[in-house]
Amino acid sequence: EDQVTQSPEALRLQEGESSSLNCSYTVSGLRGLFWYRQDPGKGPEFLFTLYSAGEEKEKERLKATLTKKESFLHITAPKPEDSATYLCAVQAEEYGNKLVFGAGTILRVKS
Amino acid sequence: DTGVSQDPRHKITKRGQNVTFRCDPISEHNRLYWYRQTLGQGPEFLTYFQNEAQLEKSRLLSDRFSAERPKGSFSTLEIQRTEQGDSAMYLCASAGLASEQYFGPGTRLTVT
Numbered sequence: 420e421d422q423v424t425q426s427p428e429a430l431r432l433q434e435g436e437s438s439s440l441n442c443s444y445t446v447s448g449l450r451g452l453f454w455y456r457q458d459p460g461k462g463p464e465f466l467f468t469l470y471s472a473g474e475e476k477e478k479e480r481l482k483a484t485l486t487k488k489e490s491f492l493h494i495t496a497p498k499p500e501d502s503a504t505y506l507c508a509v510q511a512e513e514y515g516n517k518l519v520f521g522a523g524t525i526l527r528v529k530s
Numbered sequence: 531d532t533g534v535s536q537d538p539r540h541k542i543t544k545r546g547q548n549v550t551f552r553c554d555p556i557s558e559h560n561r562l563y564w565y566r567q568t569l570g571q572g573p574e575f576l577t578y579f580q581n582e583a584q585l586e587k588s589r590l591l592s593d594r595f596s597a598e599r600p601k602g603s604f605s606t607l608e609i610q611r612t613e614q615g616d617s618a619m620y621l622c623a624s625a626g627l628a629s630e631q632y633f634g635p636g637t638r639l640t641v642t
Contacts, residue, residue, distance in 0.1 A: 462621050462633035462636045463621070468628075506573075510629060516563075516580075517578060518563075518565075520573050
């Protein structure tokens with residue numbers, strides 16, 4: 420059973436077309452939920468950490484939110500340079516120090 | 531802050547050969563992680579060091595894999611008798627007092 424599930428698997432947007440990516444998790448003792456951006460052939464780049472339900476973080480066109488069961492990454496007026504794979508990961512008491520990742524959402528923004 | 535570095539960036543090897551990868555973490559970070567990523571999947575945890583002590587190791591990690599961090603600075607990951615199923619991106623991450631893990635660029639391994 421997957422502990423971290425991301426949807427959709429892939430998303431195509433027109434430039435300026437806002438949307439949201441979803442990350443749902445089924446872990447106990449959540450210590451933190453992390454969002455990363457990954458470009459092809461590169462390592463994941465850290466974006467946000469969320470620790471508790473109701474928390475929100477923003478960076479440029481990205482905003483991450485957290486509930487008790489899921490997190491959303493909202494992308495407002497995206498640009499082609501936002502095209503990447505967005506990964507969600509959780510750190511939980513049952514996992515120790517490691518991160519458990521979802522499979523990611525591939526985002527393509529067309530101009 | 532020069533970030534996490536990994537060497538080599540790409541490695542092509544024949545099945546049965548041994549390979550070794552190196553990771554240099556961010557200098558003030560005492561925690562170091564190794565992950566493996568295959569196409570279309572998120573990174574999968576392999577092992578974790580705090581300073582020089584290896585504190586966690588995935589049960590999925592076969593005996594052919596070994597990792598060291600002898601002086602609590604850089605780390606090496608060795609794969610013995612490589613198999614085609616070992617082909618993947620091997621990622622290193624480091625963390626300091628905060629929980630965020632910062633990843634290096636990865637080493638792409640291809641086993642032929």
